Amino acid sequence: MDNFSFQCITKYCFGKDQRKTVGSRIKSFASKVLLVYGGGSIKRNGVYDDVTKSLKEEGISFVELSGIQANPTYEKVLEGIEIAKKEQVQLILAVGGGSVIDTSKAIAMGYYEADVWSFYERGGEVSNALPVATVLTIPAAGSEVSPDTVISYKGRKLGYSSQKIRPVVSVVDPVIFFTLPKNQIAYGVCDMMSHIFERYFTQTTHTELIDSLCEATLKTIMRNAYLLIKNPQDYEAWSEVSLAGSVAHNGFLGCGRIQDWGCHDMEHELSAQDCKVPHGAGLAVLTPNWMRHVYKENPKMFYQFAVNVMGIKADRDEEKTILRGIDKLRAFFTAIGLPATLTELGLGTNVLEEMAGKCVGNGHVGNFKPLFKEDVLEIYRKSL
C-alpha cells in the first residue's frame, strides 16, 4: 500500500424526500444562490418545485442558469460566472447530474479567478471558490462527492481537480431517479463501474482492503442494475446504486495505489466526436477491449477480478478464467442495453488514427499498462 492522504468534506444527505430539505442544508452557507440545471426535466418531475420551495421556506433567494447539456461547455460556465458576480450569490446550487455539477464547480472557481479555463489547461491551485451544493438527478459521474470537473472548449474536453470545489452539501434522493430512461440508467451504471475499474486495476501490491471494497461495490452495482432495468421505480435498488455511485468516486477507493484512468482518457476522444457519444456508452464499448489488451501485464489482478467480482469459478487455467471474466462483463453490459462496438455509436475506421493521436498527445495514457498511440489504436480497432 502506498502512502496517501484523503479527505472528503461533503455532507452527504441521503434518502426519500431529502430534496425537500436542501434549503435548511445550505442556509448556513448562503442567503442567495445561483441555481444551475439542465434542459428542464427537473421542471417536469417536480424537483424544481420542491427545491425552490425549500429555498423560499428558508428565506434563500436565487437566480438561475439553465440549459446545461451533456459534455458541458465553457460558454455556459462564462455565462454563469457573469450572473454569479452580478447577483453576488454566495453558493452555486447544482440540480442535475455530472454536467450540471461540473459546470457549477467551474462557475464557483470563476467567481474568484479571471481565467478559469487556464486551470483546465495547465492545472495549478485556484485561489478560492464559492461553495457548491448539489441535488443529484442522475447517479453516474460521482461529481456530487468528487473534487473533479470536466468541461469542453475549443474542441478539447479537459478535467480539473481541487479540494476547493468538492461540494459542501450533496442531496441524493433516490425518488428523483424513478423517471430516468433506461439508457441513462445503463450509462450511469457503466460510468460508476468504470470509476472503480480505473482505481481497482493497479500494479501496486498489498491493496487488500480497498480491493475488497471495490469488489463489494462493483457486485452491488451489477446486482441492482439488473433490478433497475426491469423496474426503474425500485427505490431500494436505486438506493444501492446511487450510494455505490458516490462511494465509487469520492476518492477513497483510489487511496494507497496507483490508479489507471486509461479508459476514461480513451473515451473522452469518443465523446469529443461530432456524434456526441454518451460517456457511459463509450466506456462500455472500450472497457472489455482495454481489459483484453492489458491483462497480461498482471494476470493475478484480472484473475482476482474474474473470480471475486464476476463470479467465475476459479480454474487452474488462469487465462481461461480471466477471459471468462471479461466475457461475462461484456455480457452484463449487453444485458442492461449498453453497446458493444464503436460502429453502434456511429464511429468508423476513418476517425481512429486521429483520435488515438489526440488521446495520447506526446506521451501515453493509463498506468496499469502505459498505452501509447499504437495501443490506443489497437483498442479502438478491436472495438469497431
Added chain:
Amino acid sequence: MDNFSFQCITKYCFGKDQRKTVGSRIKSFASKVLLVYGGGSIKRNGVYDDVTKSLKEEGISFVELSGIQANPTYEKVLEGIEIAKKEQVQLILAVGGGSVIDTSKAIAMGYYEADVWSFYERGGEVSNALPVATVLTIPAAGSEVSPDTVISYKGRKLGYSSQKIRPVVSVVDPVIFFTLPKNQIAYGVCDMMSHIFERYFTQTTHTELIDSLCEATLKTIMRNAYLLIKNPQDYEAWSEVSLAGSVAHNGFLGCGRIQDWGCHDMEHELSAQDCKVPHGAGLAVLTPNWMRHVYKENPKMFYQFAVNVMGIKADRDEEKTILRGIDKLRAFFTAIGLPATLTELGLGTNVLEEMAGKCVGNGHVGNFKPLFKEDVLEIYRKSL
C-alpha cells in the same frame, strides 16, 4: 435502507513516516498546541521525538499533558483544560490511542464549555471546541476519525458525540505499531471488529452495499490479524488493519440502518470493574455469547455473516450454519490470544447482577434484540 446524512471532515494522512509530517499538517490551524499523550511509550519508540521535531520545524510551540491511561478519567480532562486555557493553545494534538484521543476531545470542548461532564451525562450540543489532531499509536478505538469520546468519572463510563470534536487531521503511520505487544494487537483487532458488528447486525432491510463493505472489512481484519500475531513488524498487514480500523469507525458503515451497540454497553460494565478489564478483551468474551442470545431474532442476518464473513459452507440447515459461524468467530478470537470467559478476566458470579442492573438502567440496551436486565444477566452468566 433508512435515510441518513454523513460527513467525515477528517484529513486522513496515511503511511510510512507520516508521523514526521504532523507539523505541516496542522500549521494552518495553530501556532501553539497542547500535546497529549499516555504513559511514555512514545518516548521509548521515538514517536515523541519525531512529532516534536516536526512541530519545531514548522515553528509550532507546544505544552504537554501526559499520563493518560486506559479508561481515561475526567480528572485528567480538567487538568488539560486548565493548561489549554492558561497557555492559550489553539489545537489539541493527541499522540496516542483511543484514551488519549478521547481525553483530547474532552479538553477541546472544555476550552469553551464550563461543565464538560454535563455533556457526557445529558447530551446536547457543545457550543464550540478547539480543533483536535491525532497521531495514532494503536489501531483499535477508531477515535482518530470518529466524533465520539468516552470518559470515566464518579464510577461511570459515559460517551459523548459531536461533529465538532471529530479530528481535523489524523496521522496513521503503521511503522509506529511495530512495537505493540501481542495482547494489545488482539484487543485492538477485537475492538474494531466489534465496531463493525455493532453496525452490521441490524433489523433494517435492504442494506446490501454497506453489508458487503462491512463483510469485506471484517475479512481483511481477520486475515491480517493472523499475520500480525505471527509478525508484529509486518508493515503491509498493519496497513490493512489500521486502515480497516478507521473504516470501521468513521461512521459510514452505520449509514442507513439501525445500529445495535449492545455489546459495547455490556462491556463498559466490565471495564468499570476494579480489575479493569481491557475493552477488547471484554468484547471478545461477550460477543459470541451475545450472538447466540440474539440470532433467532433475524437468522437471515447471522446466516449471511456465517457464510460471507466466516466462510462457513452454506448448509440447508440454517441454524447449524449460524452456530458454526459463531463458533468459528470464537475460534478466531482464541487463535489470536483473546480470552473466552469472564473468569479469565478475573470476574466471578458475585458481580453479574449488579453489572446487569447498571448496564440497562431503567430500560434496555441494544437494538437487534432489545436486551433487558434478564437478557444481559443471561449473557454475562453464559460468559462465565
